[in-house]
Amino acid sequence: MSLQIIGIGVSRGIAIGKAHILMRGDFEVAEYHIEEETLAEEVSRFRNALEIARIQLREVRNRIPSGTKADIVEFINAHLLMLEDSTLTVAPEHLIISKQINAEWAIKQQRNALVEVFEAMDDAYLRTRKDDIDHVVNRILRILTTETQSSVDIEDHGNLNGHILLADELSPADTVLMQHQGIAAFITEYGGPLSHTAIIARSLRIPAIVGMHNVRRYIRDDETLIIDGYRGVLIANPDQTILDYYLARQQAELQRLAKLQTLKREPATTRDNVPVHLSGNIELPSDVEAIIEVGADGVGLYRTEFMFMNRSDIPSEEEQLERYTDVIRMMNGLPLTIRTLDLGADKTLDNNERPCTNPALGLRAVRLCLHDLSLFRPQLRAIMRAAAEGPVRMMIPMLSNQQEILQVLNLVREIRNELVARGLPFDPTIPVGGMIEVPAAALAADMFAKHLSFLSIGTNDLIQYTLAIDRVDDEVNYLYDPSHPAVLQLIHRVIQAGNQANIPVSMCGEMAGDTAYTRLLLGLGLRDFSMQAASLLEVKSIIKNCDTRELQPIAEKFMHTHDLIERKVLMKQLGIKG
Ligand code: PEP
Ligand code: MG
Secondary structure, eight states: OOEEEEOEEEEOOEEEEEEEEOOTTOOOOOOOBOOGGGHHHHHHHHHHHHHHHHHHHHHHHHTSOTTOOHHHHHHHHHHHHHTTSTTTTHHHHHHHHHHTBOHHHHHHHHHHHHHHHHHTOSOHHHHTTHHHHHHHHHHHHHHHHHTOSSOOSGGGGOOOTTOEEEESOOOHHHHHHHHHHTOOEEEESSOOTTSHHHHHHHHHTOOEEEOOTTHHHHOOTTOEEEEETTTTEEEESOOHHHHHHHHHHHHHHHHHHHHHHTTTTSOOBOTTOOBOEEEEEESSGGGHHHHHHTTOSOEEEEEGGGGTSSSSSOOOHHHHHHHHHHHHHHHTTOOEEEEOOOOBTTBOOTTOOOOOSOGGGSSOHHHHHHHOHHHHHHHHHHHHHHGGGSOEEEEEOSOOSHHHHHHHHHHHHHHHHHHHHHTOOOOTTOOEEEEEOSHHHHHTHHHHHHHOSOEEEOHHHHHHHHHTOOTTOGGGGGGOOTTOHHHHHHHHHHHHHHHHHTOOEEEOSGGGGOGGGHHHHHHTTOOEEEEOHHHHHHHHHHHTTOOHHHHHHHHHHHHHOOOHHHHHHHHHHHTOOO
């Protein structure tokens, strides 16, 4: 009988293979008393285990394939650093001696104390850092309990090529080794989409499902499994019809991906020879690699606020300058659009204690920056100075009126004079553009276009504010509709205002990377899209099959009609499902 279990799909793809169950997480840690005369021996047993853990992790680091994303090496380095940290080295020794307890129990006690601190944190990302402590502590515990020098990593389990691994949880080190072992996919009982393991699975392109509680109770070793990483579905022991269906999907997926790869160096030009710009969105410098890899024309949105989050201090002008310069160098001459801070709403600083009843409508993004110039000025200076190194545009988020635009432009002028006076290299002609994320800005787009060098439509917020739906509230997610006539009319208005003023208009919200809307947006006149790297080639393949002369009248009609039957017909012509 086949069985279907649902978890959280964190890494896309279909995998079919035999199950391999890893039970190593289920070991009991005993507590026992250590006699005074053998305490030194127990401490040295603990130190020895730490040393073996270090050797093992260094070995894992050496096996990371070249060309792997830098953050994977960082995860392993972070675990190695933890093995040098006194909270995991000195503190357990004190516990062994002061309480006369065994090394296993001491490290477990210390782990519990540390995890308690992490669990009390509000930030979901930081809460997942407790996983790192567990990964390191479990490694030490396994060494202590097996008392062996041999590797405690998944390699102990023989040839796993093509297998689907089921574990309680996996460490980043395990995930790296899995790629070496040719593991087809993995499932863990714990973890979420923000866990390091999930992040690594995505960048190694291993299909993965997490949070599938107790899955190992229902699955036997060597049972045939299907993993659908898109939907987070596991099918055990499938019948031939299901198997054939997934084999066909897997084949089609492989063919589709291989075909997309051939588009990397091809221009994104429509059938009627209209050139389209395709850029990428980045949050961290390490994201640049993926953008270059898919042959993007540049970066249309660099969300700099991520540099300010998950830390207790504000990055200085020099630190920012260094970071932006690194990105510019990685871009190797391709244009980079740096967005100034968009903090507030769902993205907050660690020390932000300001209560706010309606954060999405509050002091966020440029409002916060203009309110606190000690935050804004160093960033403007850093961006303008970095721009001396390559083609950079500066983009301001959440502008809503003329006053804000003039204030920003004034500040830019002031900083220009300041930098001249200080004799520092900078780009005096850096283009300053604005994001159109507020309906008022879209309606007043011609005024925006008059003052700014370019516009970029942020549909994530524009849709949120136009339809009055909180973008992070699941309960109203059903109302989120990028194809709502009101939204489309606003988008169209912005594109037209840009065209009339002869300035570029791009779109960098999620809608730009959603293949369902590529035809519609082309029909509305959009010629510049910025999105996450993973969507770029797929969007390009659609563009190459479009004729804008055919799409324009359909899109314009669709933007004005509320008639459900007519909408259905037009949606079909535009390739929008639903
Ligand atoms: C947007 O609002 O569409 C956008 C790109 O900005 P963010 O998602 O960072 O708010
Ligand atoms: Mg936004």
